[in-house]
Amino acid sequence: CTAAPRPWRLFGAVCLLRLPRITQPLEKEEEEMAALMEQIELEKSHYSDHELRKMQEEEQLRRRKESAYDDEDEAPGKTVIMAQDLEDKWEQKFLQFESAPRITDADKNNNRTSLNRKLDSNLMLLVKQKIGNQELWLLPQMEWQPGETLRSTAERAMTTFLGDHIQAKVLGNAPYGIYKYKFPRAIRTEDNVGAKVFFFKAFLQSNDLSQAELNGDYLWVTKDELGDYLKSEYLKKVNRFLLD
Amino acid sequence: FFLSSWLPQVVPCRGSHWQSSLLALRASLPVRAQPKKKKKVDVKREQAQKERMKKKIKKLEKAAPELIPIEDFVTPIKYSDSSRVRSLPPLSSEETERRVLLMKKWCLFKQNQDKAEKQAIQTLVAAQQEALKELRLESEELYQAAIRRDEGLFPFEREGPSYTPPLPGYDPPEGKCVDITKVYTQ
Numbered sequence: 001c002t003a004a005p006r007p008w009r010l011f012g013a014v015c016l017l018r019l020p021r022i023t024q025p026l027e028k029e030e031e032e033m034a035a036l037m038e039q040i041e042l043e044k045s046h047y048s049d050h051e052l053r054k055m056q057e058e059e060q061l062r063r064r065k066e067s068a069y070d071d072e073d074e075a076p077g078k079t080v081i082m083a084q085d086l087e088d089k090w091e092q093k094f095l096q097f098e099s100a101p102r103i104t105d106a107d108k109n110n111n112r113t114s115l116n117r118k119l120d121s122n123l124m125l126l127v128k129q130k131i132g133n134q135e136l137w138l139l140p141q142m143e144w145q146p147g148e149t150l151r152s153t154a155e156r157a158m159t160t161f162l163g164d165h166i167q168a169k170v171l172g173n174a175p176y177g178i179y180k181y182k183f184p185r186a187i188r189t190e191d192n193v194g195a196k197v198f199f200f201k202a203f204l205q206s207n208d209l210s211q212a213e214l215n216g217d218y219l220w221v222t223k224d225e226l227g228d229y230l231k232s233e234y235l236k237k238v239n240r241f242l243l244d
Numbered sequence: 245f246f247l248s249s250w251l252p253q254v255v256p257c258r259g260s261h262w263q264s265s266l267l268a269l270r271a272s273l274p275v276r277a278q279p280k281k282k283k284k285v286d287v288k289r290e291q292a293q294k295e296r297m298k299k300k301i302k303k304l305e306k307a308a309p310e311l312i313p314i315e316d317f318v319t320p321i322k323y324s325d326s327s328r329v330r331s332l333p334p335l336s337s338e339e340t341e342r343r344v345l346l347m348k349k350w351c352l353f354k355q356n357q358d359k360a361e362k363q364a365i366q367t368l369v370a371a372q373q374e375a376l377k378e379l380r381l382e383s384e385e386l387y388q389a390a391i392r393r394d395e396g397l398f399p400f401e402r403e404g405p406s407y408t409p410p411l412p413g414y415d416p417p418e419g420k421c422v423d424i425t426k427v428y429t430q
Contacts, residue, residue: 100408101408175376176372178371241368243364
């Protein structure tokens with residue numbers, strides 16, 4: 001059925017999320033509770049084989065020191081590995097291992113174009129686009145063309161700004177949010193009242209974007225930093241479908 | 245005529261008339277009397293044996309299958325030794341007090357966290373419903389395309405976050421993992 005041409009222009013936008021790679025730091029209550037749980041577990045547990053062995057060896061050492069050093073039952077030259085030695089060895093090995101830092105260089109420099117920043121939270125892609133005669137920071141959007149679904153519009157937006165080799169999984173066919181705005185009176189006509197931007201969510205699958213050809217200005221920001229770049233009405237609508 | 249032509253010759257002769265050729269061994273049992281009766285008894289005996297075996301098999305099958313023991317629920321006997329019991333000083337009253345208060349704080353914390361999560365999910369769903377409503381106003385065709393099920397979405401797999409990010413160029417130590425889980429068949 002053919003409907004009368006609607007006065008709203010349709011746009012499909014994609015909110016590309018880089019999911020967190022490390023765990024978030026624990027809150028104070030969580031830390032206290034974790035310590036309590038460990039203590040209770042220790043109290044309710046029984047001795048393990050390793051602990052029994054350690055206790056026996058400590059007993060032997062103590063008895064040998066108290067008695068007048070007559071250990072004829074121990075053949076000289078035979079080295080016995082004590083449980084304590086094993087523990088020291090394991091501790092040494094652990095201290096020697098250096099893991100990757102949780103706060104990266106990009107965090108310290110506050111380099112917002114890098115993906116290696118804020119590894120414990122979601123990062124979203126923002127690009128600078130020209131709307132009307134203004135350059136605005138937005139989630140990448142493209143105008144809908146007849147013959148395609150809104151999801152493919154969003155995917156087109158993604159490939160336009162990030163190149164063809166982007167590996168992202170769009171979550172479903174349905175839009176997650178909508179931002180409706182009317183054009184300023186100067187360009188508003190009967191047939192062209194305003195625009196509706198439909199947002200789609202996608203998860204970034206690959207970790208490095210060296211293959212991607214990023215055109216123009218782009219930023220990867222967290223939910224809290226969105227307020228620095230987006231306009232208030234737009235931000236309100238976007239915040240509704242973003243989980244922290 | 246003389247019997248001079250008769251010379252004592254060694255004539256090959258069979259041991260008994262059951263031996264068909266001289267070089268072959270005795271092929272059949274030297275049965276003397278009533279061969280047919282033996283066959284019947286044999287067949288009957290064999291049939292009786294088969295039936296007995298079948299009955300045994302049926303009995304075994306009828307018995308309920310043995311339950312597979314859950315290894316996690318069975319404590320090995322060596323751990324119920326009393327020498328293993330930990331000896332710790334008893335808890336002071338301040339400690340128990342502190343623990344109880346901490347549990348209550350935790351309860352409240354978790355309740356607030358759960359409420360916030362549920363609220364977030366509700367706003368998510370409301371925002372999506374609003375978007376779909378607006379889309380329907382725009383075009384029915386796009387709306388139908390939007391509410392169609394996405395086949396490629398599930399099964400959705402993702403590796404969870406770790407405590408530290410992966411170390412670039414890390415060479416894990418080599419080793420072999422031998423699986424010693426016991427497999428039970430009923």
